[in-house]
Amino acid sequence: MLIRNVSILKSGQMLHGRDILIIDRRIAKIGKDLRDEVGDDVIDGRGKLAIPGLINGHTHLAMTLLRGYADDMELMPWLREKIWPLEARLTAEDIRWGVKLGCLELIRFGITCYSDMYYFPDETAQATREMGLRAIISGVVFDMRPELLLEVEPFIRRWKGDELITPAVGPHAAYTCSEETLQKAKEIADRHDAMIHIHLSETREEVDGFLLSKGKSPVEYLDSLGMVNERLAAVHCVWLSEEDCYLLAERKANVVNCTVSNLKLASGIAPLNTLMKAGVNVCLGTDGASSNNNLSLFEEMKVTAIVQKNAYHTPAAFSADQIWQIGTKNAYKAFGMNMGLNVGAQADLALIDLRKPWFCPETNILSHLVYSMNGGVDTTIVNGKVLMREGVIPGEEEILEKAQERFLRLTS
Amino acid sequence: MLIRNVSILKSGQMLHGRDILIIDRRIAKIGKDLRDEVGDDVIDGRGKLAIPGLINGHTHLAMTLLRGYADDMELMPWLREKIWPLEARLTAEDIRWGVKLGCLELIRFGITCYSDMYYFPDETAQATREMGLRAIISGVVFDMRPELLLEVEPFIRRWKGDELITPAVGPHAAYTCSEETLQKAKEIADRHDAMIHIHLSETREEVDGFLLSKGKSPVEYLDSLGMVNERLAAVHCVWLSEEDCYLLAERKANVVNCTVSNLKLASGIAPLNTLMKAGVNVCLGTDGASSNNNLSLFEEMKVTAIVQKNAYHTPAAFSADQIWQIGTKNAYKAFGMNMGLNVGAQADLALIDLRKPWFCPETNILSHLVYSMNGGVDTTIVNGKVLMREGVIPGEEEILEKAQERFLRLTS
Numbered sequence: 001m002l003i004r005n006v007s008i009l010k011s012g013q014m015l016h017g018r019d020i021l022i023i024d025r026r027i028a029k030i031g032k033d034l035r036d037e038v039g040d041d042v043i044d045g046r047g048k049l050a051i052p053g054l055i056n057g058h059t060h061l062a063m064t065l066l067r068g069y070a071d072d073m074e075l076m077p078w079l080r081e082k083i084w085p086l087e088a089r090l091t092a093e094d095i096r097w098g099v100k101l102g103c104l105e106l107i108r109f110g111i112t113c114y115s116d117m118y119y120f121p122d123e124t125a126q127a128t129r130e131m132g133l134r135a136i137i138s139g140v141v142f143d144m145r146p147e148l149l150l151e152v153e154p155f156i157r158r159w160k161g162d163e164l165i166t167p168a169v170g171p172h173a174a175y176t177c178s179e180e181t182l183q184k185a186k187e188i189a190d191r192h193d194a195m196i197h198i199h200l201s202e203t204r205e206e207v208d209g210f211l212l213s214k215g216k217s218p219v220e221y222l223d224s225l226g227m228v229n230e231r232l233a234a235v236h237c238v239w240l241s242e243e244d245c246y247l248l249a250e251r252k253a254n255v256v257n258c259t260v261s262n263l264k265l266a267s268g269i270a271p272l273n274t275l276m277k278a279g280v281n282v283c284l285g286t287d288g289a290s291s292n293n294n295l296s297l298f299e300e301m302k303v304t305a306i307v308q309k310n311a312y313h314t315p316a317a318f319s320a321d322q323i324w325q326i327g328t329k330n331a332y333k334a335f336g337m338n339m340g341l342n343v344g345a346q347a348d349l350a351l352i353d354l355r356k357p358w359f360c361p362e363t364n365i366l367s368h369l370v371y372s373m374n375g376g377v378d379t380t381i382v383n384g385k386v387l388m389r390e391g392v393i394p395g396e397e398e399i400l401e402k403a404q405e406r407f408l409r410l411t412s
Numbered sequence: 413m414l415i416r417n418v419s420i421l422k423s424g425q426m427l428h429g430r431d432i433l434i435i436d437r438r439i440a441k442i443g444k445d446l447r448d449e450v451g452d453d454v455i456d457g458r459g460k461l462a463i464p465g466l467i468n469g470h471t472h473l474a475m476t477l478l479r480g481y482a483d484d485m486e487l488m489p490w491l492r493e494k495i496w497p498l499e500a501r502l503t504a505e506d507i508r509w510g511v512k513l514g515c516l517e518l519i520r521f522g523i524t525c526y527s528d529m530y531y532f533p534d535e536t537a538q539a540t541r542e543m544g545l546r547a548i549i550s551g552v553v554f555d556m557r558p559e560l561l562l563e564v565e566p567f568i569r570r571w572k573g574d575e576l577i578t579p580a581v582g583p584h585a586a587y588t589c590s591e592e593t594l595q596k597a598k599e600i601a602d603r604h605d606a607m608i609h610i611h612l613s614e615t616r617e618e619v620d621g622f623l624l625s626k627g628k629s630p631v632e633y634l635d636s637l638g639m640v641n642e643r644l645a646a647v648h649c650v651w652l653s654e655e656d657c658y659l660l661a662e663r664k665a666n667v668v669n670c671t672v673s674n675l676k677l678a679s680g681i682a683p684l685n686t687l688m689k690a691g692v693n694v695c696l697g698t699d700g701a702s703s704n705n706n707l708s709l710f711e712e713m714k715v716t717a718i719v720q721k722n723a724y725h726t727p728a729a730f731s732a733d734q735i736w737q738i739g740t741k742n743a744y745k746a747f748g749m750n751m752g753l754n755v756g757a758q759a760d761l762a763l764i765d766l767r768k769p770w771f772c773p774e775t776n777i778l779s780h781l782v783y784s785m786n787g788g789v790d791t792t793i794v795n796g797k798v799l800m801r802e803g804v805i806p807g808e809e810e811i812l813e814k815a816q817e818r819f820l821r822l823t824s
Binding site for chain 1 (some may be wrong): 475476479480481483484485486487490508514516517520521672674675676677678679680681701704706708711714715717718721722724725726727728729730731759767768769770772773774775776777779780783784785786787788804808809811812813815816818819820
């Protein structure tokens with residue numbers, strides 16, 4: 001596949017009139033006047049910008065099916081009265097169409113890979129593979145449903161080595177899993193060299209509870225179980241002490257912050273500057289569509305930047321290029337992905353239509369991507385395969401219809 | 413003009429299969445199986461939602477020309493080193509294309525009316541009229557350029573009674589205008605029953621300065637000059653005492669908050685709940701593209717809702733329907749516009765393509781509009797005239813080229 005005459009993003013600048021040659025699943029060459037000796041698919045890149053694909057570092061993709069079903073409620077009534085009763089009725093078929101609906105949105109936002117934690121990980125993986133996206137999928141584990149712990153290792157065995165799907169372990173949180181469950185989750189992850197994906201220090205109540213009952217913060221508690229390491233994706237991390245930040249850094253753990261969800265649920269604002277000063281690898285996720293309510297990493301980048309500027313009392317903090325690095329390179333590192341507009345990297349990228357008013361005038365492209373952009377992803381490519389071309393995703397209409405049907409069944 | 417088979421937004425719900433008949437510049441009928449006896453323009457509304465047009469309550473539209481030119485800087489170096497030197501070079505021709513560029517974006521976001529404060533108000537008004545948008549345009553006034561005060565009354569005389577343009581007076585701020593200037597600005601506004609558009613209590617430094625030098629908050633100071641009334645659009649209002657809130661309410665003044673700009677410049681978070689509890693009419697604006705960096709009121713609504721939820725420590729605050737009312741009805745009231753999907757109202761509306769993943773499943777349409785939507789405005793109509801049809805704005809390409817040319821000239 002050859003993308004011709006496209007603008008590319010290189011070290012924060014736009015270079016115009018480049019060609020990108022994709023052979024098989026990799027970027028084979030980037031340059032001028034390239035030829036494709038192997039394939040015959042040519043994409044006209046004029047007026048478009050190629051960016052490396054984005055990673056949505058934390059979501060519950062099947063929950064896209066519950067978008068807008070319940071908003072603006074306190075956390076516990078929201079879970080007890082709305083979310084949990086519906087989740088108890090979820091079937092594999094609901095997951096399938098919820099995930100596909102979520103994939104449509106990811107594709108439209110230039111997100112080529114996501115990290116998921118939810119029930120029915122096999123169905124999530126299967127639907128994602130059918131949609132052609134890449135994902136790190138964690139089978140969720142918590143004590144209220146003990147069978148989940150038994151299901152997670154077989155799930156990992158089934159998907160290990162898959163080209164698009166990386167299986168992982170998802171103990172829901174330190175307050176919903178007993179010490180024994182967390183230990184077993186860790187053993188499974190260790191056996192398979194898999195990542196652990198966990199909600200951590202999301203609310204003040206959670207942290208206060210641990211300090212009272214165990215005399216440790218949730219981060220310190222997890223560390224005492226040996227779970228804080230470079231295979232940890234610690235999600236949210238809103239309420240951290242300075243010691244927590246340095247501990248996460250020392251252990252080379254990854255933090256996935258979800259600013260929009262944290263604000264919408266009134267959980268607070270994470271100390272991202274302190275984390276990064278300590279040297280923690282911070283990346284971003286949107287959380288599920290039932291608490292955001294979309295899956296856009298562009299929006300997440302902007303809201304994170306401006307909220308952090310205000311929290312640290314200076315507009316100079318969290319500049320466009322810093323936040324772009326948090327949204328891209330830091331995520332590639334956290335999830336071990338060979339991504340970027342580089343020769344040899346996975347052919348996971350997006351083309352953005354530059355002929356939109358929010359890209360005018362041509363000043364600072366990273367500023368435009370982070371602060372101005374409102375739509376315009378035109379083409380999304382994952383693993384060398386075109387998933388959306390000029391705004392068209394084959395089969396989109398059927399997925400929207402099926403998702404609507406499944407939602408009606410769930411709530412009937 | 414007849415819009416056929418469209419979904420409409422009525423009291424927060426979607427009603428499907430309606431027709432909207434527009435005669436001349438007004439909504440003449442809303443119902444089923446309507447016929448257009450007068451015109452022959454029919455718009456197919458299937459799969460689309462009609463919403464009343466939005467008002468962007470505060471911007472400096474010509475500054476769209478400076479988008480991305482300088483970000484992530486402290487306020488004073490940003491103004492002194494970047495913005496002011498460029499503004500000193502602005503010509504009428506720059507304003508013309510900057511405003512047209514901004515209008516493109518407003519049209520794409522379903523914004524049919526905006527409130528502006530800037531230099532060259534005549535050129536702003538002229539370019540806006542050519543683009544077909546509605547606007548309240550305030551000639552800016554401050555002491556560093558005394559000629560501006562002399563120019564504002566002739567500007568008002570020229571545009572008073574215009575179908576699309578409402579002229580107003582824009583004293584920049586209480587700290588950039590002397591008491592004498594503010595008095596004169598007020599006299600002009602009073603003589604013409606015009607609005608006053610002013611930046612007020614934006615930063616803590618501003619408020620501290622007034623408390624020290626005058627023993628009054630900026631709100632109290634303006635009130636002592638008789639300027640706080642129902643014709644006041646007080647912009648930002650980030651740093652208000654509870655007394656300020658009740659004073660603004662008692663005087664029936666309007667507050668235009670710009671959450672995104674306030675965060676990006678690290679100015680703080682406005683006490684919107686306190687303002688609204690006191691009974692103040694609060695609406696929203698984006699500020700200029702050089703401090704936001706886009707003009708989307710959808711984004712402004714979402715960010716305002718989630719930031720205020722977090723500030724008041726409950727996800728139940730600032731619900732989707734509240735924020736939708738702040739974004740629509742409150743703005744119509746502030747600027748005296750007869751807008752809304754009602755018979756007899758101005759024919760200012762937008763059609764949104766519902767066949768996007770962020771509108772699926774069909775649950776709560778206001779939640780989707782406020783929290784999920786990321787693009788999809790398809791058609792924008794102002795004063796009974798179609799400005800964008802199915803995503804196409806005639807002349808867009810020329811405007812993008814001219815804006816780029818003007819920016820290069822400015823910075824050369």
